Amino acid sequence: MNLFRSRFAQAVVVLVIAFVIFRFGIRPPAPWSVLTLYMAIVLLAVLIYVSSDSDSWREFMRPIRSTLVAPDKRLARLVLLIVVPLLFGYYAYTQAAAKPQAPPELRAVHPAPPGSIQFRGKEIQITGLDNPLRKDQANFKKHFAAGAEIYIRNCVYCHGDNLDGKGHFAFGFNPPPANFQDPGTIAMLQEAFLFWRIAKGGPGLPKESTPWNSVMPAWEDRLTEEQIWQVIIYLYDATGQHPRRWESEH
Amino acid sequence: MSPAGVGGRLARGVTLVASIVFASPALVAAQAGNAMAGKALYELRCVGCHGEKGDGKGPAAELVVPKPRDFTTGLYKIRTSANKAPTDQDLFRIITDGMPGTSMPSWAVLPDKERWNLVAYVKAFAADKFKEAPKKLELPKDVASSGESIKRGKEMFEAIECHKCHGTEGRGDGPSRAELKDEWGHPIAPANLTKRWTFRGGASRTEIATRLAAGVLGTPMPAFIDSVEKPEDIWHLTNYILSLGPDSPGYATLVTVTAVSDAIPDDPSADFWKKLTPNNIPLLGQVIVDPRNFNPSVDLVSVRAVYNDKEIAFHLTWDDPTQSTADPGKKLFADAISLQFPPQPTPGVERPYFLMGDASDAVYLLRWENGKGVTESTANGPTKIAAIQGAEATGKAVYANGQYRLVMKRPLVSKSETRPTFAPMVFMPVAFQAWDGGAGESGTRMSLTSWYYLRLEEPQSGRRFVIPPVVAILTLAVMLLVVRVANRRA
Numbered sequence: 001m002n003l004f005r006s007r008f009a010q011a012v013v014v015l016v017i018a019f020v021i022f023r024f025g026i027r028p029p030a031p032w033s034v035l036t037l038y039m040a041i042v043l044l045a046v047l048i049y050v051s052s053d054s055d056s057w058r059e060f061m062r063p064i065r066s067t068l069v070a071p072d073k074r075l076a077r078l079v080l081l082i083v084v085p086l087l088f089g090y091y092a093y094t095q096a097a098a099k100p101q102a103p104p105e106l107r108a109v110h111p112a113p114p115g116s117i118q119f120r121g122k123e124i125q126i127t128g129l130d131n132p133l134r135k136d137q138a139n140f141k142k143h144f145a146a147g148a149e150i151y152i153r154n155c156v157y158c159h160g161d162n163l164d165g166k167g168h169f170a171f172g173f174n175p176p177p178a179n180f181q182d183p184g185t186i187a188m189l190q191e192a193f194l195f196w197r198i199a200k201g202g203p204g205l206p207k208e209s210t211p212w213n214s215v216m217p218a219w220e221d222r223l224t225e226e227q228i229w230q231v232i233i234y235l236y237d238a239t240g241q242h243p244r245r246w247e248s249e250h
Numbered sequence: 251m252s253p254a255g256v257g258g259r260l261a262r263g264v265t266l267v268a269s270i271v272f273a274s275p276a277l278v279a280a281q282a283g284n285a286m287a288g289k290a291l292y293e294l295r296c297v298g299c300h301g302e303k304g305d306g307k308g309p310a311a312e313l314v315v316p317k318p319r320d321f322t323t324g325l326y327k328i329r330t331s332a333n334k335a336p337t338d339q340d341l342f343r344i345i346t347d348g349m350p351g352t353s354m355p356s357w358a359v360l361p362d363k364e365r366w367n368l369v370a371y372v373k374a375f376a377a378d379k380f381k382e383a384p385k386k387l388e389l390p391k392d393v394a395s396s397g398e399s400i401k402r403g404k405e406m407f408e409a410i411e412c413h414k415c416h417g418t419e420g421r422g423d424g425p426s427r428a429e430l431k432d433e434w435g436h437p438i439a440p441a442n443l444t445k446r447w448t449f450r451g452g453a454s455r456t457e458i459a460t461r462l463a464a465g466v467l468g469t470p471m472p473a474f475i476d477s478v479e480k481p482e483d484i485w486h487l488t489n490y491i492l493s494l495g496p497d498s499p500g501y502a503t504l505v506t507v508t509a510v511s512d513a514i515p516d517d518p519s520a521d522f523w524k525k526l527t528p529n530n531i532p533l534l535g536q537v538i539v540d541p542r543n544f545n546p547s548v549d550l551v552s553v554r555a556v557y558n559d560k561e562i563a564f565h566l567t568w569d570d571p572t573q574s575t576a577d578p579g580k581k582l583f584a585d586a587i588s589l590q591f592p593p594q595p596t597p598g599v600e601r602p603y604f605l606m607g608d609a610s611d612a613v614y615l616l617r618w619e620n621g622k623g624v625t626e627s628t629a630n631g632p633t634k635i636a637a638i639q640g641a642e643a644t645g646k647a648v649y650a651n652g653q654y655r656l657v658m659k660r661p662l663v664s665k666s667e668t669r670p671t672f673a674p675m676v677f678m679p680v681a682f683q684a685w686d687g688g689a690g691e692s693g694t695r696m697s698l699t700s701w702y703y704l705r706l707e708e709p710q711s712g713r714r715f716v717i718p719p720v721v722a723i724l725t726l727a728v729m730l731l732v733v734r735v736a737n738r739r740a
Contacts, residue, residue: 019707064458065736065740068732068736068737069733069736069737069740070735077733080729081726081729081730081733082727084729085721085722085723085726085729086722088721088725089718089719089720089721089722089725091719092717092718092720092721092722093714093717093718095717096713096714096717096718099506099715100504100705101503101504102503102504102677102702102703103677103703105599106599108350125379148298149298149309151298152298152308152309152310153309153310154311155536156310157537157544160355161295161298161355161358162295162355162359164359166355168353168534168535169533169534169535169537171501172501172532172533172699172700173534173700174700180393201538201606203603208598210599211603212600212602212603212604212611213600213604213698213700213701213703215538215604215605215700217538235359238294239565
């Protein structure tokens, strides 16, 4: 028990416990930079505690000083003098030998849509545009079914059967195909935004969204205006998401 | 603590253990699903491929290869039973895990109960085929893998003629491959045994041994339990198959070009190349420009790249079951592969459109074609390709056992504006395209990648051998100083 009365041992125990809690107790795991910050705060608190009066400080320093000078601690001193430089050297090696990683591809995920687009030679106003098929409630089921068929014949290879962006080819492309189940995608966007993205595809993206990397085809070459609105109906209804509405006029 | 308390805790512990055991998917007890409840879900999730009538003729059926399962025949490829009827557990597992290398995805997102309902509904399409209960398949006692077992497996592989379909080295390139048809009359490709991650029915030891023993129904893959010399040969074969390739492709995100000081060999079979770590890049179908390619043949290229002070060389390895040159009469095209680079460094992160550039930004293609060799060209889109005059690139390819190996070389520096210059420690965009002419691929019917990065590593420097000792010595010096000061004060 003598060991645990020592100030130095107490400080070490507190640091170890704090590390274990931060490292394994936080889910999902905190990044190392955050851990380092937390541990620095704990270390500071421990130092303040052990130096609260001069007796406590002297007691805290005693094992450290004795390791440095006491004749009977020669062996421990020798071991430390060998092990610590080796550890630092090893750390330097891991840093120097690290393989470079591919630079991250930064891009705007939901760039601002244009006010209007040219769709097969016809101008379509995007701002304020709603899905015209939603007014046709009587044929909603028909449009949904048509959208489902368009989806599975064209979109499924990237966006997946479950609309979660995990289609056949999804793993090999960067940026990855959109996951429509994610509340951060279509639920945040007006239907007109989807119309623009489907019609113009990757090549129609503004430069901040890396149009040269996106494998999304421009579907205006293949789908009619009505078919695009049908597949949009399918995307929202099959995922249970609702499109964002335009701000009301003040 | 009171005995009741101990008993209570014990009971809770047992319940906890039991719930963990039963929660693991392999051990889920088969549940009686509700076919009526399964119907609604089937019509939402499955009809696209399998069709409303369960006949595998949904609207997507014409696109996908292999074709969706026709449930009305009651015939299932993947099963663990000794007779034709699969167990409910087999159907449940396929719905849960999906079938790698096909269009059947994992439906693990659906709750267990809903998946059991689907099992019940799918069985109802061929209720009479399930009258006979599935018989349990008894596998011989497992034989652990060893050099000897693998050797025996290889002998068996030849003795029972696996190579006739699967090829001598297992790449699915056997002489019979062209004639193979499934029960429904569709052409079917033999599995490439070197790519376990595409095994339809799973890549575990037991799953492979089960398919060897019981066969794959509806396909030309027979049951081998009675044709092997001894029952345990099933396990020797399994061990041999497992020795043919890695369990996962380990895809690269960056192509590293190694610096060398010597001459770079032209021969793709040279030992020099075997010592380099491959960068495995997945290739996918081109589905943007007509004609589209939903079921690409070449799905992986292994890239080994080196450079010295004069030239850069790319060693590419990819599987192709047939070696083909252009033959318009037979609708065959030449096998080909190409590397794509921006012709000149682009400002910032900008670069040409990944699909062979566009009208405003061209790409440089370094391409090899069977029968034609290496060519360099400038492309402004997949159909606007113009050869660059005055070839600087050379190359040599070998084809053996369903695999191409190719070396393409080029000077490191180019003075022309149509060709890129390679410089060490620069991240350079690179993309890949491949064509399996024997599968009718040419032009836009190709497999491809979007942009990756290529980086020439820094010329062999001793940095990582110099810095660590310096750090260690400095640390030691500081520590000695501290000890000294402490001793002087004491």
